[in-house]
Amino acid sequence: MSTIIADNLTGKTAAGNVTVTSEGGAATFQLQQGLAKAWHDANAAHNSLEDSFNLSGLTDNGTGDFHFSFTNNMNSANFATSTVTSHAEISGINHSQHSTSQYNARVWSRADALSYADNVTQGIVMGDLA
């Protein structure tokens, strides 16, 4: 078994492109693009990040409406964001409020005609860093 001890992985031909061989060996994919660029586990009741990656903080915009600010920004406002919540609530995003420096997550209650609700929100961000 071999071990690489390093603080940085950088592509030789292109710095931002390290390729990885797929499980089945039929394809390669770009390591950088397949990595989550941020994730959050937040508790709206406490208005706090329980744990996170590449986030400097969250902003409570109101009931069930949050912005998460990146430590290192994305290269555009177009990135994929997947969120979930708990209990019987519904989780979503407002993509039009995404920017290179932040993303939005929302939680709605199913019990009262889909109004906003404070609850746990968790999410991941996929896309390209600046």
Place this chain on the structure above:
Amino acid sequence: MAGTIVADTLTHSTAGSLTTDYVVNGSAKAFLVGNQGTATALKSLNVSSYVDAATGNGETNFTNSMDSSSFSVPGSHSDNNSFYQVRRPSTGETTSSKVRVRTYDGAGSANDDEFVSHAIFGDLA
């Protein structure tokens, strides 16, 4: 000439170690953020096309296929009066080469969502 490193473990000087199977298995194999109404892919990885299959029914086709139709598709939508659903492989709408994601309004009717976002985790062929 590009070089190739064959290794089982990556070790950072302060952040710890990770066996490289987590890199290979834990990386997203595809992702997409798109406008379901116009079937427009705004940003994607390993996606050859994003097709409007029907109202509230978007088909994401992969450039490099998965090894089976069993993979994870966490995702989100942007409308509050909407529900996000990944179609089961048994429907034939999700296979090793594509995934169908549907969105419904609160009454259970198919509904085009302005933005749908999802990632694919699993094994490539």
